[in-house]
Amino acid sequence: MKTETxxxxxRPELPRSSAEARRPLDSAVLxxxxxxxxxxxxxxxYRLRRTRQGKLIxxx
Numbered sequence: 761m762k763t764e765t766x767x768x769x770x771r772p773e774l775p776r777s778s779a780e781a782r783r784p785l786d787s788a789v790l791x792x793x794x795x796x797x798x799x800x801x802x803x804x805x806y807r808l809r810r811t812r813q814g815k816l817i818x819x820x
Contacts, residue, residue: 787816 787810791797796809799818808818 791808791810796807799806799808804820806818806820808816811817
């Protein structure tokens with residue numbers, strides 16, 4: 761599935777330093793209440809989801 765680039769207002773701000781780039785993201789915040797998030801990468805859409813056992817799975 762091909763995706764379009766989101767408008768600037770919806771794009772995350774890039775880290776200003778390498779320390780910020782390595783900052784861990786909390787999976788609960790990233791995945792939200794639904795437990796999954798779609799990620800656009802190089803024109804493809806991937807889905808990152810939390811399993812019932814609390815593990816993470818990334819699928820295309």
